[in-house]
Amino acid sequence: ATVTGCYLHPIIHVMSQMILFTYKKPNNLFFGIENNLYFKEYAKVLFHTNCTDGIYTIPNFDSLCVCAQKSIGNGISINQTELFKVLQWIQNEEIYMWYGAECDDLDCIENFETLINAISNGLLTSSGELYIHYKKSNKK
Structure with missing residues (x-):
């Protein structure tokens, strides 16, 4: 699929931007991690669970980030990127984003607008690397 001039590769590289998140029902953009030992190990640590059912990833997440980075660099709002659209779908879920193998020092964010600003920044x-743990707060 081509998104804003970028080709999305459905290949996961060890040194790339990663995402794991909870989700209620699978769709064609999100992949369960039950067959991916690499992600299962991270999920157990990050989500503090041995059960990885209901935890998903986006195989082309690194490409989505690179495309968004190019768009933002060209003066286009992050709100106009495919990355933003995907994040809108999962904004009520718990999300972890990290780069490569470094997932031990993540910024904790509880508000979707703050999440989008942190990603944009x-x-x-x-480097365009994101280190974020997002869980929407129910506090008013």
Whole structure:
């Protein structure tokens, strides 16, 4: 699929931007991690569970981030990217994002607007690496 001029590769690289999140019902964009030992090990640590049912990833998440980074660099709002659309779908879920093997020092975020700002700011850096744990707060 082509998104804003970027080709999305359905290949997971060990040194790339990763995402894991909870989700109630699978769809064609989100993949369960039950057959991926790499993600299962991270899920057990991050979500503090041995049961990885209901935990998903997006195989082309790194490509979505790279495309969003290019768009933001060209003055396009993150709100107009495919990455933003995907994040809207999962904004009520618990989400972990990290780069490569570094997932021990994540910024904790409880508000979707703050999440989008943190991602946008992270993608503005040359490395474009995101280190985030997001869980929507029910506090008013």
